[in-house]
Amino acid sequence: MKLRRWIATGAVAMATLATLNIAPATAGRPYDPSNQSLRNLAMRHGLHVGTAVDLAALNDTTDPRYREIAGSEFSSVTAENAMKWESLEPTRGTYNWGPADELMAFARQHHQRVRGHVLVWHNQLPAWLTSGVADGSISTTELRQILRDHITAVVTRYKGKIWQWDVVNEAVSDPWDTPSTLHYKGFWAEHLGPGYIADAFRWARAADPKALLFYNDYNIEAFGSGNPADDKTQFVYEMARELRAKGVPIDGIGSQGHLGTQYGNFNTFQVSAALKKFAGLGLATAFTEVDVRSQLTEAVQAGDSAEINPRLQASAANFSVLMRACLSSPHCLSFTLWGFDDKHSWVPGWFDDPPEGLATVYDENYQPKLAYHELKADLIYSGPPFVLPRVPHHPRR
Numbered sequence: 001m002k003l004r005r006w007i008a009t010g011a012v013a014m015a016t017l018a019t020l021n022i023a024p025a026t027a028g029r030p031y032d033p034s035n036q037s038l039r040n041l042a043m044r045h046g047l048h049v050g051t052a053v054d055l056a057a058l059n060d061t062t063d064p065r066y067r068e069i070a071g072s073e074f075s076s077v078t079a080e081n082a083m084k085w086e087s088l089e090p091t092r093g094t095y096n097w098g099p100a101d102e103l104m105a106f107a108r109q110h111h112q113r114v115r116g117h118v119l120v121w122h123n124q125l126p127a128w129l130t131s132g133v134a135d136g137s138i139s140t141t142e143l144r145q146i147l148r149d150h151i152t153a154v155v156t157r158y159k160g161k162i163w164q165w166d167v168v169n170e171a172v173s174d175p176w177d178t179p180s181t182l183h184y185k186g187f188w189a190e191h192l193g194p195g196y197i198a199d200a201f202r203w204a205r206a207a208d209p210k211a212l213l214f215y216n217d218y219n220i221e222a223f224g225s226g227n228p229a230d231d232k233t234q235f236v237y238e239m240a241r242e243l244r245a246k247g248v249p250i251d252g253i254g255s256q257g258h259l260g261t262q263y264g265n266f267n268t269f270q271v272s273a274a275l276k277k278f279a280g281l282g283l284a285t286a287f288t289e290v291d292v293r294s295q296l297t298e299a300v301q302a303g304d305s306a307e308i309n310p311r312l313q314a315s316a317a318n319f320s321v322l323m324r325a326c327l328s329s330p331h332c333l334s335f336t337l338w339g340f341d342d343k344h345s346w347v348p349g350w351f352d353d354p355p356e357g358l359a360t361v362y363d364e365n366y367q368p369k370l371a372y373h374e375l376k377a378d379l380i381y382s383g384p385p386f387v388l389p390r391v392p393h394h395p396r397r
């Protein structure tokens with residue numbers, strides 16, 4: 001009886017509103033029933049939502065919004081560049097810890113965890129290292145020792161303060177490389193052979209037994225053919241399985257999540273399946289560098305909403321696919337955006353032919369985009385039985 005009366009009253013109210021043509025006060029703005037930050041909503045699931053942080057932007061006193069959002073919306077931070085080798089040791093033997101230390105202090109102030117990025121990568125290496133190897137003044141034996149010393153120095157500096165380290169980044173080729181059969185690529189594989197991967201994990205573990213140690217790569221969001229010769233996800237899966245079988249201390253797989261609306265995109269179940277398969281190896285997973293870029297056609301640049309809106313919608317849908325897949329696997333521990341606003345995104349500076357952008361969840365004026373609201377909705381409207389709390393991971397002994 002009561003219920004019927006409630007329904008009837010509601011119906012009358014709706015009819016009145018319709019007659020008067022009065023929209024609810026929230027119309028035009030999304031009705032967010034929580035009015036909470038991404039980080040608080042994610043905590044319902046034990047999930048950390050993070051962002052890459054540009055230290056120059058963080059210190060720009062003319063633009064305080066950047067710092068405010070970085071501190072309030074996220075419970076995890078990653079240095080976008082400040083922990084890379086060329087930033088940390090631009091001159092051999094002289095470390096520049098300043099910017100990385102600042103990020104650690106910021107994280108402490110804002111009760112955030114830190115994903116360390118990155119110990120071993122073929123990009124953003126200091127010139128003294130690459131030129132020394134190229135001109136033969138650094139031998140292979142010395143190079144291996146230099147890598148060991150670097151890992152030990154950096155991990156020791158932040159010992160006990162880093163939640164997850166990207167120990168090795170982007171070690172595997174892509175189908176467009178030569179040869180097209182997938183292989184270990186880049187500076188380290190060429191000079192030390194693929195054994196450097198296991199070494200790096202062991203050296204990192206020795207320096208900080210408490211940090212979770214990750215392998216991190218792009219284009220591993222979903223499995224393809226299942227053949228490691230052309231399916232990068234399968235290649236990485238087999239690499240991780242072999243490392244685990246040998247007792248190498250790898251704890252997780254970081255799937256970067258750099259997507260583009262111009263590509264054929266994944267559905268949530270495909271991405272979820274990949275995360276669950278990695279979890280089947282006893283590994284944690286994380287999305288580590290999520291953004292979804294779009295081509296900026298002339299019409300987009302001219303502000304044509306008929307061109308812009310489909311891109312914003314496709315971008316939001318892709319963010320959502322990755323978020324829902326992450327929620328679906330209790331071993332997916334964190335979801336990190338590779339920057340949160342279009343003003344500071346790496347995308348426009350990187351892709352210029354054709355130009356690309358619109359890749360993040362806030363526009364250039366820090367207005368939240370559809371993607372931001374959809375991520376929140378994913379966090380709000382999810383729970384048991386298909387979304388369960390995260391299972392904490394501890395480093396393997």
Ligand code: 9MR
Nearest residue numbers: 080081117118123124169256289338346
């Ligand atoms: O966002 C980073 C950009 O500022 C740098 O110029 C670029 C240099 O290689 O690296 C970008 O970050 C990369 C990350 O460290 C690893 N995965 C790919 C990211 C985007 O290129």
